[in-house]
């Protein structure tokens with residue numbers, strides 16, 4: 003028989019990024035015995051890489067900012083496909099979550115009068131991103147970890163052990179959720195180092211596993227982002243929404259090839275950086291879409307004045323939402339106006355004094371010097387789009403973060419959840435999302451546990467199946483190498499389900515994904531269970547595959563262009579499609595896609611917009627309803 007280490011918890015949080023840590027803190031505060039599980043080392047989650055900041059309408063730099071303006075920007079950024087309730091909760095609660103971080107010990111950059119400083123970012127009307135230089139995620143993670151350590155010290159005093167109420171299992175990968183009927187009963191996985199199995203029995207699980215970027219070759223995401231949480235949720239009977247919407251960040255490094263995809267923070271543009279093509283033209287003025295024309299400068303002079311006088315000038319088009327900028331760069335390169343390495347130029351050197359660049363963007367300065375031998379205080383950077391963030395994710399109840407679908411006891415927060423950002427996320431809105439919905443998920447998971455009459459039980463047979471599935475790649479000797487399979491998957495997704503999409507290519511992609519699914523079912527990993535990355539990847543592949551299928555299917559179905567989904571054959575936004583979410587579920591092994599109407603936006607929230615603006619997004623029918631209510 004196989005040895006399995008067993009643990010019992012009230013709440014198991016899978017993922018130790020901002021969302022997972024904030025959820026775990028809340029569960030522990032609610033008195034729940036809580037486990038935090040992380041595939042990577044503790045503190046190495048994606049959140050740590052976040053550079054620009056966390057968006058919260060604190061109004062510290064411009065007192066006109068408030069939650070309503072933030073809500074409006076978020077809905078605009080997502081092209082009105084957002085779950086409005088999530089966008090509302092996020093805008094309202096983000097400031098409290100940031101101030102709370104200060105009570106945990108966070109040290110944000112300051113304004114002259116000592117308030118938390120806030121910086122400009124694409125799509126945000128006012129300076130709104132609380133930040134620590136360009137290393138905000140590091141401070142966020144550090145602070146949340148510190149809070150957890152302080153709780154553990156308290157537990158040591160009261161319960162005699164640091165791990166009594168909250169324990170971290172890092173370098174531990176969860177491969178299955180275990181169910182008792184329609185209820186979550188636990189999670190199963192392995193220690194990466196020893197390959198030994200571990201089983202958590204728990205009535206509530208919070209998924210906070212982050213994104214899916216590793217299905218693409220050019221990505222800002224690190225090795226862990228294989229869509230595990232998305233796939234775990236699907237297999238447990240939950241649903242995913244908006245999976246066609248991926249964010250291709252406009253500015254990833256394009257040179258040298260070994261670092262292609264690594265992020266160049268949007269703060270470079272927020273702090274004055276401009277984009278130029280190989281002809282030296284500042285091209286973004288040519289790419290302002292109608293829906294945004296009123297808010298963006300028409301001339302370089304006006305754009306430049308905005309940095310010092312934002313009340314009387316409109317913002318530069320470099321600060322359009324990311325989907326717009328990424329498409330523009332893509333078009334410039336396609337039209338033959340790209341740089342030698344196939345990107346465009348991002349210039350901060352001619353815009354700010356060298357000293358100021360080093361002060362505001364220390365990591366970028368260091369990154370380009372070290373990786374590309376480029377001094378960004380003297381020369382422009384070469385940049386191009388990189389797969390960065392998935393807007394789609396687990397469909398959740400906006401207030402409680404409980405997963406929809408047939409499963410109970412499952413909660414999701416952070417990048418792994420869907421709805422909040424609609425078809426495109428604004429920069430800075432993720433870090434705040436993690437805190438707002440992490441807290442909510444942890445709190446509601448705890449309430450769920452309190453209300454249970456009886457605890458679910460883990461059946462022996464489900465554990466046996468989990469063990470078998472996990473060991474299978476090691477037991478086959480004739481199957482394919484996982485690395486080849488991952489490369490093939492990345493090629494399909496990058497070439498056929500990338501930034502610009504077409505019907506025949508998406509159909510082709512689905513055919514290839516079906517073939518890949520059969521190949522992945524026979525994947526084999528050489529070696530044993532002791533630290534074996536090939537085996538780990540073999541197990542990740544089935545997750546990447548099912549999630550990629552959801553993305554490709556939804557991308558084929560959605561016949562319009564909106565946010566992170568661009569169809570060359572349906573290049574405009576279609577108001578009818580704004581009313582529809584594409585919902586992905588699993589039926590046996592088959593990915594199923596359904597259409598579901600979006601919840602109706604509450605009237606008082608619609609009233610925050612001009613009718614003229616609403617007319618760009620809503621159907622005639624919806625507008626007539628709006629007019630009738632206004633009359």
Ligand code: FAD
Nearest residue numbers: 017018019021041048049052054176212416417430432433
């Ligand atoms: P993550 O921080 O991604 O953490 C996921 C956790 O889940 C990890 O601990 C991982 O090990 C664990 N995990 C995954 N699968 C498993 C499994 N099977 N078993 C166990 N554990 C698992 N957003 C902003 O708002 N502002 C920014 O300035 C910003 N800058 C960014 C810069 C970069 C380079 C990148 C890549 C992203 C940036 N983002 C930014 C986006 C933001 O950082 C992420 O969306 C966010 O951190 C996701 O947080 P999360 O808590 O949902 O998950």
